[in-house]
Amino acid sequence: MEVLERYLQAVKPLLPRDQREDIFAELESDLRSQFEERASELGRSLTEAEQEELLKEVGHPLILAGRYQPNRGTLTFGRELIGAELFPFYQRVLTLLMGITGLFHIALLIVIGALGNPDPNPIGGLIVHLGVQFAIVTGLFAFIQHDLVKNPERYALHGKTPPRQPDSIRKARFEAVMQLIVLLAVFPWVHSVLWPTYVAFPPGRLGPIWHSSYGFVLALFLVDIAQSVFSIFRPDAARIRATVRLTLTASWIVLLGFILGAGNWVVLPHQSVTVRKAAEISSINHYVFYYGLIGTIVGASIQLLFDIAKLVRVSKQESVRLSGAR
Amino acid sequence: MSGTNFENLRLELRRGCLVLAVLAELRVERYGYTLRKSLANHGIEIDEGTLYPLLRRLEGQGLLGSEWREEEKRQKRFYRLSPDGELILEQLLAEWQTLGLSISEILKETHDGSTRTLLTGS
Numbered sequence: 001m002e003v004l005e006r007y008l009q010a011v012k013p014l015l016p017r018d019q020r021e022d023i024f025a026e027l028e029s030d031l032r033s034q035f036e037e038r039a040s041e042l043g044r045s046l047t048e049a050e051q052e053e054l055l056k057e058v059g060h061p062l063i064l065a066g067r068y069q070p071n072r073g074t075l076t077f078g079r080e081l082i083g084a085e086l087f088p089f090y091q092r093v094l095t096l097l098m099g100i101t102g103l104f105h106i107a108l109l110i111v112i113g114a115l116g117n118p119d120p121n122p123i124g125g126l127i128v129h130l131g132v133q134f135a136i137v138t139g140l141f142a143f144i145q146h147d148l149v150k151n152p153e154r155y156a157l158h159g160k161t162p163p164r165q166p167d168s169i170r171k172a173r174f175e176a177v178m179q180l181i182v183l184l185a186v187f188p189w190v191h192s193v194l195w196p197t198y199v200a201f202p203p204g205r206l207g208p209i210w211h212s213s214y215g216f217v218l219a220l221f222l223v224d225i226a227q228s229v230f231s232i233f234r235p236d237a238a239r240i241r242a243t244v245r246l247t248l249t250a251s252w253i254v255l256l257g258f259i260l261g262a263g264n265w266v267v268l269p270h271q272s273v274t275v276r277k278a279a280e281i282s283s284i285n286h287y288v289f290y291y292g293l294i295g296t297i298v299g300a301s302i303q304l305l306f307d308i309a310k311l312v313r314v315s316k317q318e319s320v321r322l323s324g325a326r
Numbered sequence: 327m328s329g330t331n332f333e334n335l336r337l338e339l340r341r342g343c344l345v346l347a348v349l350a351e352l353r354v355e356r357y358g359y360t361l362r363k364s365l366a367n368h369g370i371e372i373d374e375g376t377l378y379p380l381l382r383r384l385e386g387q388g389l390l391g392s393e394w395r396e397e398e399k400r401q402k403r404f405y406r407l408s409p410d411g412e413l414i415l416e417q418l419l420a421e422w423q424t425l426g427l428s429i430s431e432i433l434k435e436t437h438d439g440s441t442r443t444l445l446t447g448s
Contacts, residue, residue, distance in 0.1 A: 019382075025394075026378065026403045030358040033400070037359075059375040067379040 003051040004031055006169070007061065013170060014065030014089075023068055031058070062089070063148070081142040090141040093181065097133055100185045105129065129188040136184055140229065169235045176231035183228065187221050205269050209262035216255050224248055238314045246307040253300045256293055265289035344372060346422060348380060349415045352390060355406040357397075381405055389414055
């Protein structure tokens with residue numbers, strides 16, 4: 001019954017909190033009855049493939065749990081973009097993301113204001129950020145919905161998945177969701193700093209190196225977002241996750257090294273500046289950016305060591321499991 | 327395209343009928359799995375992902391009552407039509423029969439009309 005156990009553990013955290021235990025108990029009881037009856041018809045216990053075949057008919061955990069949600073709205077622009085099963089999760093992600101962004105934005109405004117350079121248009125920036133996030137999250141969910149309708153088989157259980165501890169699956173999925181939320185919250189802010197060719201950083205402005213590195217940063221963010229989405233649906237693919245994470249950390253170190261090598265992170269806005277302003281810029285370059293970048297590279301290098309250790313550990317575990325299966 | 331249209335319309339038509347079928351089946355006490363089997367035996371296939379949320383919704387509306395009880399060494403949740411549910415079922419069945427008769431009448435008229443047109447050629 002391990003397949004059923006894994007399936008139920010995947011459904012449980014997605015159920016409405018106030019009825020979770022009750023729904024879970026009912027599902028478990030009825031599915032076990034169904035499994036037992038099928039086994040008694042065959043006169044033997046069910047194989048993993050047979051168990052998964054029965055669960056395919058019940059539906060993907062996300063879809064099954066979605067049907068229990070009290071909020072059964074949909075998002076429709078001409079045609080249905082996000083159906084009733086996914087809509088509660090879409091709404092939850094959007095609310096959480098926008099809440100974090102709002103708080104982050106307010107905190108940033110307070111810090112900037114305290115430094116004596118208040119943002120002249122604080123609401124405009126927030127609206128742009130929220131708009132970008134809304135578009136990304138909606139696009140992502142609309143894509144999943146489209147794929148779900150077109151290829152329902154893809155969302156069935158994965159027949160060849162090796163058995164795993166339900167806790168590790170839950171933890172991996174939770175981490176992936178949180179990572180996706182943070183990435184989507186931070187990316188619009190990074191975009192607004194790196195994309196424009198000119199960003200004021202009183203008394204100077206950000207140097208051209210930041211704008212030049214935008215393409216690389218965008219690529220790293222997109223890979224990270226794709227990896228998070230993949231991990232939500234395949235939390236069992238630990239080795240792929242560890243490999244991508246290690247590659248990403250290494251890429252960030254390369255990028256940071258490239259930025260560090262450029263030197264002039266803040267430059268003079270124009271030539272006619274006083275000696276005092278030039279000294280201020282030099283001190284910002286030296287104390288804020290130079291040490292800041294070095295510190296970040298050291299931190300990322302330590303992270304890289306953890307990533308390598310994790311990849312080795314996960315690879316060993318998978319080898320042991322595969323040899324056990326043989 | 328017409329395949330998708332048919333599927334959407336079929337699902338829409340089925341949705342209302344499912345409620346009626348479930349209420350009718352639950353004049354006798356059953357738990358989820360036996361209810362599903364009983365519906366399937368009458369030609370109405372319904373998956374768990376649709377049935378259980380529907381049962382909860384109907385219970386929330388006061389049309390069903392439920393209780394947990396042990397049977398065959400397992401705790402199971404048994405559902406049964408509530409007095410309100412019985413009343414609603416009666417009303418829905420009357421509506422169902424009226425609708426059925428109306429549709430038959432419409433089809434009969436259309437069929438007669440088509441036959442007349444074919445015979446007269448006008």
